[in-house]
Amino acid sequence: VQAMAPGARRRRPGPGPGPKKAKKKAGDDDSDGLSDVSSEADAPEQVAQQPAESEDRGSMGTCCVILVVILFVATFALRILEERHNVGDLVRQEEDLYEALEVGSDAAASEIKRAYRRLALMYHPDKVRNCDHCGEKFRKVSQAYETLSDPEKRKVYDLSGGSYESLRSAASVRLTAQNYHHMVTQSRDVWVIQTFSEVQDASRRAAAHWEQFAADMKKVARFGRIDANLDSDALGLLPISVRLHPTILMVARGHPVEILPLGDLSVGGMKKWLNKNYPVVAESLWDGGVASWLERWKGKARLLVVALSPDQSTMLRALLLRLSSIYQVAYTSAAAATEAGLGEQVDAAGGAILAISFAPLSTEVHGTVQLVKKTPFDKAWAALSELHHKLEPVLTRDNFMTLCKSSEQSRVFCLAAANVSQPCDGCLSAQAVQEALVESTKGYAQFRRTASDSDLPPVRIQVVTWAVDHGSGTPWASAAPGTEFWVQNVSGAPLFVLDCDTSRLAKLGKAGEGVAEWVGKLKHLHEDLHDDLLSFVSIPELAALLPSGDEGWAAVWARTSWSTLLGTGAAVAGIVACSQVLSGTSIVVALFVMSSVLGTVAAVFPGLLPSA
Numbered sequence: 001v002q003a004m005a006p007g008a009r010r011r012r013p014g015p016g017p018g019p020k021k022a023k024k025k026a027g028d029d030d031s032d033g034l035s036d037v038s039s040e041a042d043a044p045e046q047v048a049q050q051p052a053e054s055e056d057r058g059s060m061g062t063c064c065v066i067l068v069v070i071l072f073v074a075t076f077a078l079r080i081l082e083e084r085h086n087v088g089d090l091v092r093q094e095e096d097l098y099e100a101l102e103v104g105s106d107a108a109a110s111e112i113k114r115a116y117r118r119l120a121l122m123y124h125p126d127k128v129r130n131c132d133h134c135g136e137k138f139r140k141v142s143q144a145y146e147t148l149s150d151p152e153k154r155k156v157y158d159l160s161g162g163s164y165e166s167l168r169s170a171a172s173v174r175l176t177a178q179n180y181h182h183m184v185t186q187s188r189d190v191w192v193i194q195t196f197s198e199v200q201d202a203s204r205r206a207a208a209h210w211e212q213f214a215a216d217m218k219k220v221a222r223f224g225r226i227d228a229n230l231d232s233d234a235l236g237l238l239p240i241s242v243r244l245h246p247t248i249l250m251v252a253r254g255h256p257v258e259i260l261p262l263g264d265l266s267v268g269g270m271k272k273w274l275n276k277n278y279p280v281v282a283e284s285l286w287d288g289g290v291a292s293w294l295e296r297w298k299g300k301a302r303l304l305v306v307a308l309s310p311d312q313s314t315m316l317r318a319l320l321l322r323l324s325s326i327y328q329v330a331y332t333s334a335a336a337a338t339e340a341g342l343g344e345q346v347d348a349a350g351g352a353i354l355a356i357s358f359a360p361l362s363t364e365v366h367g368t369v370q371l372v373k374k375t376p377f378d379k380a381w382a383a384l385s386e387l388h389h390k391l392e393p394v395l396t397r398d399n400f401m402t403l404c405k406s407s408e409q410s411r412v413f414c415l416a417a418a419n420v421s422q423p424c425d426g427c428l429s430a431q432a433v434q435e436a437l438v439e440s441t442k443g444y445a446q447f448r449r450t451a452s453d454s455d456l457p458p459v460r461i462q463v464v465t466w467a468v469d470h471g472s473g474t475p476w477a478s479a480a481p482g483t484e485f486w487v488q489n490v491s492g493a494p495l496f497v498l499d500c501d502t503s504r505l506a507k508l509g510k511a512g513e514g515v516a517e518w519v520g521k522l523k524h525l526h527e528d529l530h531d532d533l534l535s536f537v538s539i540p541e542l543a544a545l546l547p548s549g550d551e552g553w554a555a556v557w558a559r560t561s562w563s564t565l566l567g568t569g570a571a572v573a574g575i576v577a578c579s580q581v582l583s584g585t586s587i588v589v590a591l592f593v594m595s596s597v598l599g600t601v602a603a604v605f606p607g608l609l610p611s612a
Contacts, residue, residue: 001598067272097157100144105158109149116145138382167198167207171214171298172223173518177233183224185237188325188398190221190252190279190318195235197228206246206265213270220318221250221378252321255279280326282317285332290340293330294363301393303327306337306346306354308373315377316353319384325399326388328358345484357387366391382409389463392430395464397546403462404500410460413529414498415508417465432515433495436522437461444526451530459529497534503543504536 034312096237100103121127123138147153175183175193184191194210196203214223225540226234228245239257240249248270258277262272282305285293292300304322307316312331320329334346345356345368353371358364367387371380372454388403393415395403404414417433441459448454495508495518508525509518521528528534539545577591 097144100140112148115510171211172225175224175226176231180237192221192223192250194225195242195245195247203246209267212267250280278314280316282320283330286332288336297328300328302358303329304333307331324392325402392463397543400543406501411457412460414462414464416496436519439523440526448525459526505539506534506536
């Protein structure tokens, strides 16, 4: 047995003659012998290299860990420094405001008010004669009191140590932690939000550009601002973490957040960014598939736009985004629409943009609207509104503002007919309601000719329906919010007038009245609304009492194609395979599984995880 050094690796014996090796004869090929001697001689050296390589790998791992720790500590330190110096470039006062009022920085509001009155009497130019410096002193005292008497201005001044010059905005609204969810999260509008700091020069330089940008694009988006100093709590409600100001981002429910690059804060640069990233909600049927699309969404109202080019303008995208809460929307080419049997409507359009509406459960054309390329936004919206005016769409929280909100052209009210499981005896039919409203419209036209306030926008009534006892569309909620409210109030008179502008509701009719009484009230409804003769009740959270617009799981499943199901199965198989390969790196597998599941859920149920 060959003796080996301690720690050396024992060699596996080969198929030789035995433990003793035969002596070599002269002339034998010594290549095998050289290889054998070399391997025996190098064995201890190779064994010695293995722990060296392990030590190198260990050193590299240690270095990586140290670098990660250093980066983490550096990032944490930078964030602390940033929070301490987040006031940015300040415009410093030549004189301290508290010194100007001769009070301390911890003075109460009452003490500041008394100091101002005392100094104003002492230095007022009309009270003191022959005093050259009193006018300048009175001006400084007044400026100091104007800032320190306002709690918000004083807060900004104390944070910055500099002057307060309010960056007012007439083209955007102030977003706070109290109104953010109501105005942004629960809205279907596109919001462009700016975060700013009163005490940073960058925010001041961008203020005028922001005002012009918001004023020019107010038709297609809503604009809001968050003050990083006064409303810092609202920053935590944004879908991203904001550390630099000003930051401008676009938020639309169900769409990814878009952030304006910091390089270009000009009006033109912001407009270009908004036009490029504005959400697209319409399904593209440019190369065909119109007939199958109509059949696939047969249970819903549909709106098909025959466009002039596959690239939608921002105005058209904004119009379709509004209408997407009422219709299932798509756009197509004239050739594809003609192929689907809509050639007559396409020819009548004569090359203009054509919008075609289809009622639920029907493939027949319900109405058409033609729009030229340069039609103003308000006129285009008024024309498209006529399509759903006679459609009687289902009212939900999502489309409440779209259907029932007034415009510059008309004062809109929604006439809601509740659809309950056990309707009242002798209720009005949809046909009777429409006939009565036609008569009311004719009488209202004559009424306006002689009315003293005929210059006011005319009254328009939008008929809507909703099912008050339907579920919310999610499996864990048995009924929509507000179900109990509506069930209790529809007894006897399931007709309501909803005023979206003032969040009011009026019951049309009383318990015990018959169809004849209801028809009589409907025939004069336009005039009664014009003169505000109905008994409205204020409901602050009226929209929250309406059913959700989410679809039920059965409807989503019926629409899910086999390709989606197969794709989901393939994704699951891929996850299982990757978990086997990456069994040693559980964090990678966990992240991969989580992202895959979220992506699949967001693809199948886009309304369930809007930020996924």
